[in-house]
């Protein structure tokens with residue numbers, strides 16, 4: 001249940017949704033100050049700084065926890081830990097060292113781990129929406145674990161996670177918690193060629209995530225129609 005390096009081009013699909021801006025929470029409690037709305041523009045100075053990256057990661061985690069807490073109620077517990085790593089083997093999941101250029105939800109330890117340099121590069125290249133997608137996808141694996149969902153094939157598990165990530169972002173946008181802006185869909189079209197599994201990858205293979213079109217459809221279904229699209 002890992003997001004392989006092929007996830008990087010997948011992030012292009014997020015560009016259909018444009019930029020993600022986290023809206024401040026109302027003053028209804030919660031620890032710490034309400035997060036500030038984050039203006040996002042790929043071209044603006046300072047929006048791809050390491051500090052902005054860290055803020056966006058934290059915001060994505062916070063909004064994901066909020067979302068699934070609302071959805072699952074008492075059945076929800078947050079994913080235990082979010083771990084950034086830099087080198088292969090810095091973090092292991094069930095004794096298996098995590099490689100570079102990857103992000104993973106590890107059910108054995110109930111944590112999400114990501115190669116911070118890889119994620120930061122993608123963030124700079126694609127934008128902050130990448131981080132919301134990435135966290136949304138890996139968090140969805142954590143939710144699958146909580147719900148006891150184990151599909152027969154990897155691709156089913158992965159496409160459902162894409163759908164759940166779409167639902168997370170779409171629902172939070174509808175709620176006004178995330179502010180989405182339409183963006184150039186041509187970038188998506190251009191990127192679609194690079195998205196998803198390579199042609200010839202058997203769909204039933206261990207590690208298959210789906211073709212570009214399948215992943216796009218899964219994400220878009222959740223984004224537009226919420227969790228019902230994901231079979232939840």
Ligand SMILES: [Zn+2]
Pocket residue numbers: 001002003137141158161
């Ligand atoms: Zn995955």
